Amino acid sequence: MEPHYDLLVIGGGSGGMATARRAASYGAKVALVERSRLGGTCVNVGCVPKKVMWSAAHTADALHRAADYGFRVGPATLDWAELKRRRDAYIRRLNGIYERNIDKSGITLLTGEARLADARTVEVNGERYTASHILLATGGRPSRPDIPGQELGIDSDGFFELAQQPRRVAVVGAGYIAVELAGVLHHLGTQTDLVVRREAALRSFDPLVRDSLLEAMDQDGITLQTHSVPKALERADDGTLTLALEDGRHIGGYDQVIWAIGRDLCTDGLGLEAAGVARNADGSIPVNAYQETNVQGVYAVGDIIGHHPLTPVAIAAGRRLADRLFGGQADRHLDYRYVPTVVFTHPPIGTVGLTEPEARAEYGDDEVEVFTTRFVAMDYALGEDKRRSAMKLVTVGDNRRVVGAHLFGVGSDEMLQGFAVAIRMGATKQDLDDTVAIHPTAAEELVTLPG
Ligand SMILES: Cc1cc2nc3c(=O)[nH]c(=O)nc-3n(C[C@H](O)[C@H](O)[C@H](O)COP(=O)(O)OP(=O)(O)OC[C@H]3O[C@@H](n4cnc5c(N)ncnc54)[C@H](O)[C@@H]3O)c2cc1C
Numbered sequence: 001m002e003p004h005y006d007l008l009v010i011g012g013g014s015g016g017m018a019t020a021r022r023a024a025s026y027g028a029k030v031a032l033v034e035r036s037r038l039g040g041t042c043v044n045v046g047c048v049p050k051k052v053m054w055s056a057a058h059t060a061d062a063l064h065r066a067a068d069y070g071f072r073v074g075p076a077t078l079d080w081a082e083l084k085r086r087r088d089a090y091i092r093r094l095n096g097i098y099e100r101n102i103d104k105s106g107i108t109l110l111t112g113e114a115r116l117a118d119a120r121t122v123e124v125n126g127e128r129y130t131a132s133h134i135l136l137a138t139g140g141r142p143s144r145p146d147i148p149g150q151e152l153g154i155d156s157d158g159f160f161e162l163a164q165q166p167r168r169v170a171v172v173g174a175g176y177i178a179v180e181l182a183g184v185l186h187h188l189g190t191q192t193d194l195v196v197r198r199e200a201a202l203r204s205f206d207p208l209v210r211d212s213l214l215e216a217m218d219q220d221g222i223t224l225q226t227h228s229v230p231k232a233l234e235r236a237d238d239g240t241l242t243l244a245l246e247d248g249r250h251i252g253g254y255d256q257v258i259w260a261i262g263r264d265l266c267t268d269g270l271g272l273e274a275a276g277v278a279r280n281a282d283g284s285i286p287v288n289a290y291q292e293t294n295v296q297g298v299y300a301v302g303d304i305i306g307h308h309p310l311t312p313v314a315i316a317a318g319r320r321l322a323d324r325l326f327g328g329q330a331d332r333h334l335d336y337r338y339v340p341t342v343v344f345t346h347p348p349i350g351t352v353g354l355t356e357p358e359a360r361a362e363y364g365d366d367e368v369e370v371f372t373t374r375f376v377a378m379d380y381a382l383g384e385d386k387r388r389s390a391m392k393l394v395t396v397g398d399n400r401r402v403v404g405a406h407l408f409g410v411g412s413d414e415m416l417q418g419f420a421v422a423i424r425m426g427a428t429k430q431d432l433d434d435t436v437a438i439h440p441t442a443a444e445e446l447v448t449l450p451g
């Protein structure tokens, strides 16, 4: 007879690991299948190496500004290979911690590619395992455009493999990954073009933070190539890469082109048909508020559910599922409203809740009031660079309940979490106004907004 588990998790990334460990903490018999390195996208080719690179770029920026404070520093040079070596070593340490955590939790780790044989059976390396509950948490991988020469470019996984710093790069895309990688490369000294299909990047973000970022990128010298739809990628005689665009233009001279055009979900070849699990046209798996698929006993969390593809969301949904299935908390599930998120640009963007256009569409113009400010953070007080931070609160109703906060500027990344708690709890503009400011900070602007 095949081994039987209370819970069998497919995918050892953010969502799968969190669910498996929480279930095991309640005494459930758990197995987890992973085909690659534990930790999934976030640890190996996502949040973690990205944040290390962002911190490196932030350090470069600080060195650049040191003269504003009277420091005499010579031109700093970056040893890219050393940075990569240290970053990779850090990630290997994290992989080790994840392995030990699995072991300590008493979870059986099965290494290999998992496939559903039916709604209760999973196949790994030709062996079969049955489970009362099966969790799908297989995440995604970078998409590539279907155009000639696409293989000459790299994606975000390839970015983290780069052994040498590129001299001149085109980052193609307009989402989180595109703006983050473009910012990192530029601040580390690579000449960077951001190639977008329409007129801007981060189009779903509030116009205030989106436009502020574009202004800062322009000021920094990142070239925004707008209305540029790649038709082909070609290698020129001098070895550099050229993007042929649909409107007939060519932009080139790049030593790397990075595709950052979204992610494909890893739901092909998973045996969904054999188990009868439904799938949307974009490859995502539809689930209800309790992470249940259409098949009883089969659940999905994380990127494959097709919305909020963020690590803490995958973790939160998975832990709540385990609390419900094995912890006796019958109604426990994740509320996907008011998920805060940060885009690690230079400076960063922090955002939670509805944008102004979303609030106007949902509540009507008469119900919505916005409060905005633009100011020069004290960090820039002594230098020539007077770039402005920007903040917006979106409120609804007579009591001005805050339904959205959108921040751009130094410190927005660390500032947002606390405001997100208040907003989730129903804070009004008056609650913020009644909170004594912390001076001198950028955060104090949010509790001293006029109006
Ligand atoms: C460059 C980049 C930067 C990012 N930065 C951030 C950030 O700053 N903050 C943030 O919150 N989010 C960030 N994200 C998003 C975040 O990484 C994902 O939302 C998160 O990792 C999703 O977790 P998951 O559990 O759904 O899937 P994953 O972490 O992708 O894990 C899925 C796992 O399943 C395994 N797997 C797939 N199929 C099978 C199979 N058939 N059998 C066995 N194993 C299988 C894969 O090998 C993988 O390890 C970033 C992503 C990228 C790409």
Ligand SMILES: NC(=O)c1ccc[n+]([C@@H]2O[C@H](COP(=O)([O-])OP(=O)(O)OC[C@H]3O[C@@H](n4cnc5c(N)ncnc54)[C@H](O)[C@@H]3O)[C@@H](O)[C@H]2O)c1
Residues within 6 Å of the ligand: 145, 172, 173, 174, 175, 176, 177, 178, 180, 196, 197, 202, 229, 230, 260, 261, 262, 263, 308, 309, 310, 341, 342, 343, 344
């Ligand atoms: N800081 C963070 O929390 C962070 C960082 C990175 C990624 N993430 C998560 O991962 C998700 C995936 O990020 P992403 O940047 O891959 O996807 P995305 O969906 O955010 O952006 C993809 C972008 O590529 C553009 N695009 C699509 N096809 C294109 C084409 N053929 N040519 C040119 N442009 C094209 C789209 O218009 C879109 O702007 C994000 O939505 C985010 O939730 C989070």
